[in-house]
Amino acid sequence: MQTTNLNRVEPADLEYLRSFIPAKRMLVGADISPDYAHDELGGVKSAPDVLIRVQSAEEVSKILSYANKRLLPVVTRGAGTGLVGGAVAVMGGIMIETTPMNRILELDEQNMTVTVEPGVLLMDLAKYVQERGYMYPPDPGETSATIGGNISTNAGGMRAVKYGVTRDYVLSLTAVLPTGEIETFGSKVVKNSSGYSIKDLLIGSEGTLAVIVSATLKIIPFPKEIVSLLAPFPTFQAAVSTVPELIRSGTDPTAVEFLTREVISLAEDYLGKRFPRIDGDTALLLTYDGFSAQEVRERMDRASELCIERGAYDVYIVDTEERRASVWTARGAFLEAIKSSTTEFDECDVVVPRSKVVDFTECINELSGKLGLRIPYFGHAGDGNLHVYFCRDGLDEDVWGSKLQEGFDALYSRAVELGGMVSGEHGIGFAKREYLAKRLGPTQMELMRRIKKAFDPNGVLNPQKVCT
Helix, strand or coil, rough: CCCCHHCCCCHHHHHHCCCCCCCEEEEEEEHHCCHHCCCCCCCCCCCEEEEEECCHHHHHHHHHHHHHHCCCCCEEEEEEEEEECCCCCCCCCCEEEECCCEEEEEEEECCCCCEECCCCCCHHHHHHHHHCEEEECCCCCCCCEEEHHHHHHHCCCCCCCHHHHHHHHHHHHHHHCCCCCEEEECCCCCCCCCCHHHHHHHHCCCCCCCCCEEEEECCCEEECCEEEEEEEEEEEEHHHHHHHHHHHHHCCCCCEEEEEHHHHHHHHHCCCCCCCCCCCCCCEEEEEEEEEHHHHHHHHHHHHHHHHHHCCCEEEEECHHHHHHHHHHHHCCCCHHHHHHHEEEEEEEEEECCHHHHHHHHHHHHHHHHHCCCHHHHHHHHCCCCEEHHHEECCCHHHHHHHHHHHHHHHHHHHHHHHCCCCCCCCEEEECCHHHHHHHHHHHHHHHHHHHHHCCCCCCECCCCCCC
C-alpha cells in the first residue's frame, strides 16, 4: 500500500473543505481537543490535522473524493471507545467524526428491521427498539459506543453465546468508497446468494475499506422473561469447566460470564457498592430469556442442577431489582474499575475454544508471577472471549514497556497454540497488527492487502491499520 506517500493537510486543502463544511463543524490544529489523539486505551497517540463532524453521506463523499485525489489520509471516528488505536490518526490528515449522524431513519415492523445512521449510540438504539417491543441482540459492554463503530469491529458482547455477534444482524450497509461513490451493499431480504458478500467484508474492516453512512439491522421480538443466575464456585477451573456442559445441556443460556473475586473487588471499590456475598474464587453469571415463564424456569432449574453437580456452592436467582442492579452494575463497571486501579493499562483481547479457557487462564496466572505484574481478567465464558489487562501500577516506562511486550508475546502465542484468535471483538487497529500477521501468516495477510487495494488503491483510508 502507498501509505508512505500520503500527504499532510495544507492551507489549500482547508480552503476547499471550508467551501462546504461550516466552520463550527470543522476544527484545525490546536483547536482539536487532545481527546481526539487517542482512543479509550490511550496507548496509541497521534492527532489529526483537521477534524470534520459530518452530517450526511454527501459530505463524506466530497471529503473522500478530494482526499483520494490529494492522497490525504482519512480516519473515521465514532465515540472513541476503541481499545486498539483503530480510530487514531497515526498519519495525521483528516478525521471524520460520525457522531452527528445519529438519526434512527426507519423502523420496519413488517420486515423486522431498523435503519440507522452510524453515529447512533448502542444504548439509544436498544432503548428505542425495546420501547416498541423489540430487541437488537448485540450488546457489547460499552453501550456508549456508536453502531458504526460496532459494525466496524464486528462487536460481540455478553449475549453472543445465544444470539451471535454484530455481523449476524446487519442486513445492508450504505457506505462511501474512498473514491467518493455511495453504494448500498445487501438488502432487507432474509437470504441472499447473489455474488460475493461485500457487506460482510465491510463488517469488521475497521474503517479501512469504506466509510459506513447507514445500516439496516435485524431486530427480534423482546423476550417477555429475562432472569439471571449467580453460581459461585470454589475455583476458577470448577466454574469454567462447567460451561461446555451448560452449552451441551440444551438449556440455551443467553449469556455466560465468569467473574473472578479479584475483579469483583475492584468493581466494588470503584462503585462504592457491595456485590452480593459469594463464596469461592469465581462465579458464573448466567442469563436466560424466553417468552414463557415456565419454559425459562425449566431451563434455569436444569442449569442450576448442573452447576451444583459440578461443585457450585449454591445458585442464586438474581430476581429482585436491588440484586439485579448490584450484579449487572458491577459487571458493567469491570473495565472502568481496572482502569481506575492503575496508572496505565493495556489489553489482550483473545478468543479461544470454550474448552481451552482454563488452559489459557493458567498461562495468565503463571505470567503474572513471572513478570511481577498484576493481570486481572474477565470475560465471556460462553464463547471463550477473554479480556486480559496488564496493569502498570507505577512501573518505570522502560520496565513497563519491556514487561508488556513479553506479556503480549506470551499470551498471544498461547492463544494460537490453543486454536484461538488474537481478537474476539475489539479488533486489530494499530496496536495488534504484528500479532494478527503472526496468527494468519503471509498468504492470508497478502489476501487481505489485495482486498484493501481493491477498495482503496491509494491507501488513504485508515492507513497503518489491520493489514497495512
